[in-house]
Amino acid sequence: MARDPNKAEKSRESIMNSAIHEFARVGFHQTKISDIVANAGFSQRTFYIYFKNKEILYMEILENWKNKLIQQFIIEKKNLNDQTNICRRWEGIFKFMAYNPDYTRAVYLMNPYIEEIRKDIINSLIQIMTQEQENGYLRREVSIGILAESTLATMESLTLRFVLNGKESPIFLAEQISDIYQNGVTQKNSNNF
Template sequence: MGERGRPKGASGEESRALLLEIAAREFAQNGYHETKISSIVKGASLSQPTFYLYFKNKEAIFEELEHLFRMRIIEYTKQSRLQPMLESTKVKTRITYNLKELLVFLDKNPDLTRIGFYLSTKADEIKAHMVEQIRGNLDFEVNAGYFRKDVDTLMVAECLIGIIERLTFTQLLTKLKEPEEIANDIVDLLLEGMLSKES
C-alpha cells in the first residue's frame, strides 16, 4: 500500500471516485440500512482507513451521491430550456434531443438514479425541484410563443416528471427501450396527443 493507505498507483481522486461508484452500487442493490462501509471498501479493494480519508461516515458518502444526482439533474433541466427564435420545424426535434440526453444520463447511471429517485430521503424534494425548473422553462417557452398561452405549465411539469420517473424504471433501466425511443414516445404523446389523425 502507498502513503496513508492508498493503493500504489491510485491517486486520491481515483480512490474517492471508486468509493463513490461502489457505494452507489451497494446502496442501490442493498438499500441504505443494509449497506456497510466494510462492503464498500471490499468492493473497491481499498482499506477502511482509506474510506475515512474521504468520507466521515456512511451518511456522508450517501449524501454526496444524493448531491451528485441533484446537481446533474439540475444541469440537464437548465439546458433543456428552448432558446427564443427557434424555427418551428426544429422545436419538436430539440425537445426530443434534450429529453433523450437526460434519459441517457439516467441510463448510464442506474445506481445513482435509483438513489436519487427512490432511496434518498430527499427524492421527493429532488423531483419537486425538477418540476419547478421545468415549469420555469415552460413559462418561458409559452411566453416565447412555442406553446398555447392557456397551458397549465405546473400540471405539464408534474406529468412530465411522473412519466420520466415511471418509464425510467419500467422501460429504461430494464432495457426494454433505448433512451431515444422513450424520448420520442414521450414527445409524440405530449405534443401530438392520442387522437387519430382521421378524427
C-alpha cells in the same frame, strides 16, 4: 509528503462508485461503510479522509445526480423554436437514466430522501418551463405546475418500467413521448367521439 491530487480524486471517485453500487443493491440503510470500502479496495480510514459519514456521501451522490438530470431538461436558447428539441430533451433524459442503472436505482428505488429530490427537480422544471413559456416555446394556457409534475412522473415511470430493464431504447421512448407531447393521442378529423 503531499498527496497526488489525481490519485486522491480517483480514490474518492472509486469510493463513490462503490457506494452507488451498494446503495442500489441494498438501499441506504442497509449499506455499510465497510462494504463500500471493501468493494472499492480501500480501508475505512480512507473513507473518512473523503467523507464525514455515509449520509454525507449519499447526499453528495444525490445532489450530483439531481444536477446532471436537471441539465437534461434545459433547451439551448438558440434553438427554442426547434420542435426536435422535445425529442432531444427526452432522449437526453432517458439516456442519462440508462447510462448508469445503479446510479438511477440508488436515487429512485432505494432512496429515503426521494421526496426532497423530487421537490428540487419539480422546482427546477417549473423555472425552466416558465422561461420557455415566457419565450413563446410553450403555450400560455399550459399550466406549468401540471406540466412539470407530469413530465417528472412520465420520466420516472418509463425509466422504471422500460429503461432500467432494457425493454425499450431511450431513443424509441423519446420519439414516442415527443410525438405524444407534440401531436396528442387522438386521430385528426376523427368523428368517433
